[in-house]
Amino acid sequence: MTNDHSAIPLKLTEHVKSAGCAAKISSADLQAVLANLSKPICPQLLAGLDNWEDAAVYKITQDVAIVQTIDFFPPMVDDPVLFGRIAATNALSDLYAMGAKPILALNLLCFPVCDFPLSVAGQILQGGASQVEAAGAVVAGGHSIQSAEVIYGLAVTGLIKPEAILTNSGAQVGDNLILTKPIGTGIGLLGHKGEILTLQASQALFSNLTTLSEKALACASSFPIHAATDVTGFGLIGHLHEMAAGANLKFSLKARQVPLLPQVLELASQGFVPAAAYANRQSFADFATVDKNLEQAMVDLLFDPQTSGGLLLAVAPKDCQPLLNSLQATGIGASCIGEFSSGAKGIIEVLA
Amino acid sequence: MKNPNPSASDLNLDLRGLTCPHPVLSCKRALDNPSISSLQALVDDEINVQNLERLSQSQGCTFSKTTEGDHFIVLMSRTAKSTTGKLKADLPVFVDPKQSAKAAAKSNLQAQTVILISKDRFGEGEPEFSTNLLNMFLQTVLQSGHKPQVILLANTGVKLMAKGSPFLKVLNDFQAAGVEVLACGLCVDFYGLKEDIPLPQITNMFVICEYLFAAQKIICP
Secondary structure (H helix, E strand, O other): OOOOOOOOOOOOOOOOOOOHHHHOOOHHHHHHHHOOOOOOOOOOEEEOOHHHOOOEEEEOOOOOEEEEEEEEEOOOOOOHHHHHHHHHHHHHHHHHHHOOEEEEEEEEEEEOOOOOOHHHHHHHHHHHHHHHHHOOOEEEEEEEEEOOOOEEEEEEEEEEOHHHOOOOOOOOOOOEEEEOOOEOHHHHHHHHHOOOOOHHHHHHHHHHHOOOOHHHHHHHOOOOOOEEEEOOOOHHHHHHHHHHHHOOOEEEEEHHHOOEOOOHHHHHHOOOOOHHHHHHHHHHHHHEEEOOOOOHHHHHHHHOOOOOOOEEEEEOHHHHHHHHHHHHHOOOOOEEEEEEEOOOOOOEEEEO | OOOOOHHHOOEEEEOOOOOOOHHHHHHHHHHOOOOOOEEEEEEOOHHHHHHHHHHHHHOOEEEEEEEEOOEEEEEEEEOHHHHOOHHHHHHHHHOOHHHHHHHHHHHHHOOOEEEEEOOOOOOOOOHHHHHHHHHHHHHHHHHOOOOOOEEEEOHHHHHHHOOOOOOHHHHHHHHHOOOEEEEEHHHHHHOOOOOOOOHHHEEOHHHHHHHHHHOOEEEOO
8 A cells, every 4th residue: 555645534424414324315306206107017126116114026937036225425434444434334234234245246337537537536445445355255256336436336236035024014013123223424514524522422323324234134134123214314203204104104213212323312402413313303294203302413303314223123112122221232222112002004103 | 683883793704606615614614713792704605694583693792784785784793791701611522511511600710821742741842851841841830739720732732642651640739720732633543643632632722722812921941
């Protein structure tokens, strides 16, 4: 590795408007975009466009299905290796959310060759590959183009037994819901961009952003999981809405039980709230009834877009504590954040 | 809503064209200065207006906005209550809310003196002698009852906190006396002392700047 650029800090995020999953097209806009797209009819397709599933699942044989998904975004950090690792963690997260084991990944890279040395592109791919390797999968190629803005992500493929697929719509009345990572990455990344995160808060943020959900899924696989998804760009409430709507149920969210990253509540109260959180609020406000006693900063966090967020696992009440114990014994700071009940379809009742 | 008059605020900021978090960051930094009691900002995005409204609330300021053409004029003013001791109550929030209350109580008792140590010696001279001199300086400050608000360590100054350093005792005594001792995180990283220094004592240049600008007196031995 050469040191020729070490004197000038490279600002990958310099011209980036929205970072990570905060760059996602809003749910409302996406619905309009997809409205006229015909849904494929294909018996092998076990999960696809229906109910905003995390990944597509295609049945190969009675025993094997492949799970595919793609995720990419502009950089949220200036360190190219870290950016690569976060992007890969985020892409792989959708596979874990379906219950799949990652096997293969392909890079997707848009890169302004005039603005950055090529070594930066190499470092981004290095970071991505290291995380794919940590997940037990391989990077088998990819595609890159020149562009005005840096964008990186991966198309990832996993394997699953068709009967083991975890969809986001299978929650049952009375199910408890477990969240396996704290929230606040969108707001935390704004704080990082503003260089006002404490060292402790930034360490917690980046450790969170690069933690694979592999161990969480391994714990979950010993229990009957009724439904699962991961929390990403649409924020906690957006993804809760998908789960509740898919199951024709209502969800009661205990806001105080939701684990938060350090410093993010304070940042939200001071106005460090990304545009995508406002967009999420606009998209999902009709589905959420919020207790008036809940402070605005907490509500902002519930709409905060998450990058490589945690898994949401719906389980019968009797399995909730044993699964929590198993997750916590593995070092995962999971928390039970509420329960499903019969009631208005897709409504999220936010309790203080 | 009354039209904010530019001449009525202490500071006018044109933040048009800036994306989040820069408008809210600029205003926060301005309001961290206790001599600024009102602030007018021009922003061109509704999101920034909403974020500034949140900032206003968190800083105990009144908030008003008007639309002018394709941008917004936001006016934030401190209420009488929020001006006293505001900065000190606010600053260490970056570290720990509990510490902020402690710092606020402290700042009311003591005019704020900050000691900035940006090298591991007192002046330039024979190295070992100069190091001993720095230790003697700190001991003397402590014994004479002078109580700075904070001791900031930067550059080779962070080596004072390295494992086995002869300064550990006097720095601990300062902390026991309620003086915060904070080390520059970048410097700690650079000199490879991450393992030696407890996390709550690691800070960043932003916090260091805020302490220096808020100080009544800065002592750089």
